[in-house]
Amino acid sequence: MDIGILGLPRSGKTTIFNALTRGHAQLTGHAGGAAEPNVGVVKVPDPRLETLAAMFHPKKVTPAEITYLDMVGTPRGFGKGEGISGPFLNQLARADALLHVVRAFENPAVPHVAESVDPDRDIATVNLELAFSDLGILERRLERLQLGLKAAKPQEREAIHREQEFLGGIRTQLEAEVPLREQTFTDEEARSLEGYQFLTAKPLILLLNIGEDQIDQQQAIEARYRERYARPGIALVALCGRLEMDLTQMSEEEAGEFRAEMGLPESGLARMIQVCYDLLGLMSFLTAGPEEVRAWTIRKGTSAPKAAGKIHSDFERGFIRAEVVRFDDLMATGSLAEARRQGLLRSEGRTYIMQDGDVVEFLFNVSRR
Ligand SMILES: Nc1nc2c(ncn2[C@@H]2O[C@H](COP(=O)(O)OP(=O)(O)O)[C@@H](O)[C@H]2O)c(=O)[nH]1
Ligand SMILES: [Mg+2]
Structure with a gap:
């Protein structure tokens, strides 16, 4: 799942990127005009993986991943109604969803490109570019x-x-x-x-980058803007990029204490993953065995052969059936053998629609010609 980050210069894109990926990419003013995007991979936390690992003792455990792309060289004309082209467009066009970082923070040391802070204006400007x-x-x-x-x-x-x-x-x-x-x-x-690959067809996350001094109003600001902008295919989140970035540099424990003090329920990183899953209609299924326990991301409503194709195209082409047990049923019975004995390990065919938390083994046959 690739999320392309865009926004006006000095809106805090790289700060947000660092916060979401625990990265250390250079902020504006330090970079030497690099043309390659910052790429950061975030593992999607899923407690079910640990539970499955305790049952299967696999050699490795692989969580699902979200990739964030932070465009480094925002084109000169961007935000001036000249459209988006070249490598910048190519990078965005490949993304599954766009994350527009909207500047809501005041910072006299870093003047806004349009001299004043006005999120509504900037949202309209970028929408127009798209x-x-x-x-x-x-x-x-x-x-x-x-x-x-x-x-x-x-x-x-x-x-x-x-x-x-x-x-x-x-x-x-x-x-x-x-x-x-x-x-x-x-x-x-x-x-x-x-x-x-039209850009205005892609799901869009509007991320309002609020200042440190606005943290106590985070929920009110989010509610206000959500009312204005949220509709199908658009999600809106308010968070303070600088604070979130600083928190990723602390230990989990320290960061947790700090959040509790500030009245922030969970990390921006975790919230963003949830927002992406909801916006894109994503869910996870699981595979488990002695080699690997792994989570896979698919859209809700995906059929069993398509889900199998996520693992390998051969699995989709040669799909025979899927052996499926719900995660909760597997936990309740304690093993695949017991789940099978109780009739909870089902054989599903081509038309089966995958459910969140399905633990699956795909049976397939690839004829060699
Ligand atoms: N005060 C304040 N400054 C911020 C915040 N987010 C980013 N900045 C500053 O704004 C400048 C530009 O940030 P950067 O992430 O490089 O923006 P980009 O050009 O969109 O990638 C940097 O100096 C950041 O430290 C914030 O939430 N509060
Ligand atoms: Mg940047």
Whole structure:
């Protein structure tokens, strides 16, 4: 699961990145204009893994992972309505979701690029950049279709006209500031759009980076902005990047005490993982054996063969069936053998929809030709 971080310069992107990944990337003002993004991998904590490990004594335990990408070289024109292009666009286009860091903190030592702190303005600015980028992609495709029309055979023309009309409709809505994630498509239309990797189609997390002096109002600020911006496909979180980054440098115990004192229930890192899971509709299934106990991330509603394909494409192609037991049932019975004896280890076929906490073994057959 890849999350692409974006936002205006000096909004605290790298600070947030460090807080989320316990990283030590250079903040603005120190970096030498590197073009490569900071990449940080976060292990998704799951207490079920430890419990399974105690039962299976595996050689290794592998949690699910979320990867955060912090774009280093924000393009010069970014935030000025010039759209997003080049490597910056490519990095964002590959992400499963976007994390927009919105500056809400005051810091006279680090002036805001637009001179004043105004989260609503910045959210609108970046949304506009994302829409411009998608419009650019649409324009280029429409131009190519128009060119293709000249050389097309009569029987091909209708299909081209249909696509022109479809993409033109999307363009009109985008121009009216309706992001793709809020436009409605049939399943077939949605599939035909996947290849474009439109930015406004991606789930979006608005992360309000509040100042140290606003921590006691964190919940109120979050509620206020959530009311304004939360809708399907958009999540909103308020947290103080600088404080969260400082806390990752402390021991767990120290950080815990500090949080309790400040009235902060859990780490920003843990909250963000939960937000990503909720926003993207994610869940985990588990595999367990003497070699490895492991958690795998999939979207809710994923079928057993697709889930198997997460592990290896051969598992999906040669899928025969899945042997499934609920984590709680496995714990209650104490072993796979006992779960099977009690009829709780089920054989499921191709149409089975995976459930959170399923402990699975996939049976597959790959014919060698
Ligand atoms: N006071 C304050 N300063 C912050 C906060 N978050 C970031 N900064 C400062 O703002 C500057 C830019 O932060 P950075 O993470 O490099 O921003 P980026 O350009 O978006 O990656 C740095 O000097 C940070 O220390 C915050 O929550 N409070
Ligand atoms: Mg940065």
